[in-house]
Amino acid sequence: MTLAPPATAGLDRFTLPNGLRVLLQHQPGIPRAAVSVHYGVGFRSEPPGREGFAHLFEHLMFRGSASLPGGRFYDHVHRLGSRANGTTHQDYTDYYQVAPAEALEQALFAEADRMRAPLFTELHLAEQLAGVAEEIHGATTDRPYGGLPWPLLPGVLFSRHANAHDGYGDPGVLAQTTIEDCEEFFTAHYAPGNAVLTVVGAAEPTVTRALIEHHFGGIPARPHPLPPTLHEPLPTADRWARYQEPGVSATVLAMGHRLPDPETDLPGYLAHAVLAALLNRHGAAALGLPSAAASCGFFGPLDARDPDPLVVTAVLPAGRTPEQVVRAISDRLRTWAEDPGLDDAVPRAARLMAVEHERAHADIETRSRALGRLESLFGRAELLEELPGLIRAVRTDQVAEAARALAQQPKAVLVIEPGDRRTRPVPVRPDGPSATAAGRAAEEVGAFPRPGALPVPGPGAPLEPGRLPTREVELPGGPRVVAVADRRSPLVELRWRVPLGRAGWRNPAAARERFRVRARHIRAAARTEDFGGSLAVAVDGEWLDVSGHAPTGRTADWLTVLADLAPAMSAERSTLDRPGTPDSPRTPDEELDDRVRAQLIPHATVGAGTLIAVGELDPDTLVGRAADTLDPWTTVCEQSASAPETAGPPYRQDDGPPRELHAVDGTHVRLLLSVMERPVTGAADEAARFLATAAMGGFFGGRLAGRFADRTVAGFEMYTGRDTVCGVPRAFLRGRVPADAVEEAWAGIRAEAGRLAAEPFTERELRPVRDFCAAQLLAAFDSPAARADLLRRTVSSGGDAGLPLLLPGLLRVVAAEDVSRAAGRLFLPRSVPAAAH
Secondary structure, three states, X not given: OOOOOOOOOOEEEEEOOOOOEEEEEEOOOOXXXXXXXXXXXXXXXXXXXXXXXXXXXXHHOOOOXXXXXXXXXXXXXXXXXXXXXXXXXXXXXXXXXXXXXXXXXXXXXXXXXXXXXXXXXXXXXXXXXXXXXXXXXXXXXXXXXXXXXXXXXXXXHOOOHHHHOOOOOOHHHHOOOOHHHHHHHHHHHOOHHHEEEEEEEOOOHHHHHHHHHHHHOOOOOOOOOOXXXXXXXXXXXXXXXXXXXXXXXXOEEEEEEEOOOOOOOHHHHHHHHHHHHHHHHHHHHHHOOOEEEEEEOOOXXXXXXXXXXXXXXXXXXXXXXXXXXXXXXXXXXXXXXXXXXXXXXXXXXXXXHXXXXXXXXXXXXXXXXXXXXXXXXXXXXXXXXXXXXXXXXXXXXXXXXXHHHHHHOOOEEXXXXXXXXXXXXXXXXXXXXXXXXXXXXXXXXXXXXXXXXOOOOOOOOOOOOOOOXXXXXXXXXXXXXXXXXOOOOOEEEEEEEEEOHHHHHHOHHHHHHHHHHHHHHOOHHHXXXXXXXXXXXXXXXXXXXXXXXXXXXXXXXXXXXXXXXXXXXXXXXXXXXXXOOOOOOOOHHHHHXXXXXXXXXXXXXXXXXXXXXXXXXXXXXXXXXXXXXXXXXXXXXXXXXXXXXXXXXXXXXXXXXXXXXOOEEOOEEEEEEEEEOOOOOOHHHHHHHHHHHHHHHHOOOOHHHHHOOOOOOOOOXXXXXXXEEOXXXXXXXXXXXXXXXXXXXXXXXXXXXXXXXXXXXXXXXHHHHHHHHHHHHHHHHOOHHHHHHHHHHHHHOOOOOOHHHHHHHHHHHOOHHHHHHHHHHHHOOOOOOOXXX
């Protein structure tokens, strides 16, 4: 057994004869693939009169193509629990999908078909114009401070139309768009030579290259415009724009400073990125502001070509003017330019930035999109792997120089303050669009090509997740430790989960407060950040969850911090029986679960904790470190695993129903049916229960969905699932229905439960459920973090660490009669109903 190669290895690149650039990164053992296509056109490509067209066109590209008309683009997406989307940026538009390996060819075909032959119809254009208008209003006019900082700040900071105009556009102008406009835009900008295709994950290079050549190779090459001219000189004086907003109590401002060009001065650019991180961490406190934030670029670092800004946004306290706050920010920059305290702050900020970059890009979707973006913008996908080292190399003097440059540089300031009426800039409406490079390119090619439909490929063979070196042990006192070697990033994802115990289950609000105080007392977050890690504590009604990560080689330090949290657990055991004041109101669903716990607590036997570690590690070494550092938790777990308060066996599935419960949610009512499960007898039994729960109501096409399909009342919801309550596995049904529909809902639930005996699930009924559930489970292998989260859920509920590897395959083959039997045990009326109405 060998480890998966590090993510830095195996970037294959080639260019098709039609100009399409292709990047492939195979990650052995990953059962899904991320496919992204970046086109070199964004809203800075729009001429006067066409503002917002690139964004509108992105929406249209999902409405159909010659071989996949209507909504058929999503056939392979929805069926397999996959996802697909697109976004429009300053200099590019990207489209991306994440799907199981069996749908890789279908995903590639879908992208190729809309690159080859999109369909534009009057109906689809009208639909998307309405949708885009709604999105524009939601982002700009229908929310407080709409448009700050984007898309209003570019108009203050820049002078050239390409840089300054509103990338959303005016819905009234966009409404004049014609089908011919769409065809012209496609012909000009969506040429293969203006695109980058990236595939990460289940993308074995030889096979994937053959698929790409087959589906994309026949798309004809055609000319496309050069990128627009963006360069403009720095402003010579500060620029201000002030607008009013009724109904708000505070003034908000956004400042824009020009960044260095990353293509000619990448070290200087990254020094500004570290400076933005310092402003994020220290800005609000240092400036005496309620909140302040900074970002490198409107949409993140290295997301656009030059020019792009460093943006600072701030909420002003009462009594301070925008001019005073702007001066205070400039003074803070001048102070940092003199370097007080930066010798410690800069390395820390750079280290955290580098680690966060490595962690984020261990995910196949994020990696695929980043590789394609860097290739499209700068011709250097390899920069993705170089950035962590370059960020760590940023020096204090470089950040000081960046602060000095910004303090001296003219800036743009956008202010939105309380007022009697809403004011915003009046958009410029030219008489008509001028001749554009896009139009000239379209004229050179001629009429919009209208190729016919091609045969749509069927699904391929499923790919099971690869097995990685794993060690699973039970420590003295009961805690379980699972360590998995996954080398997609130089980090280790760490998860600790422990039951709250009877006292904590009675008063989760007090438990949450105790751990919050303890974490602050031991400086848990700061100590882990010191070495580039993270640690967060969360308490719900059932568990204490500690989540975070550590760089390779620092897991022992992380575990030491975790051990220091343990006293909060033992302290709670003597104090949590006292009534406490919740720190936030319980939701209706939480209230219902609390009432179920109240009935189960006396019977409960508290289990031990679970530690999950996934990343660049040696499993044996990690287990040894856990055994050495978790003694405090082992003691707590031994104390927690005491006998039930009530004599007799623990609560069983057939011990009889608890009384009905009630929870009102405004004008609606929450329903709950809880079923205490018997122990799972093996992986096949787990697969049957998993499918039974989905087929009953967890799947969008399940029986409950069919039963209530004709309900058009807003807020009518019904779904099933499984979790743990007081250490006891539970299946549940939850609903949210209007107050006058409670009896109807319960009658429908009882009818569907009774139907299980008369009409067992058929193979035809289960087939789409199998496909969806098996494929969706594979999403847990997209990143080490997702894998760690799945293992935490599985192992803490009593499952084996190997179950996630087996379950997708078992879901495809478990017999329909076994699924029906499992559904009967879980959801027949004689089970444990708990109702809320």
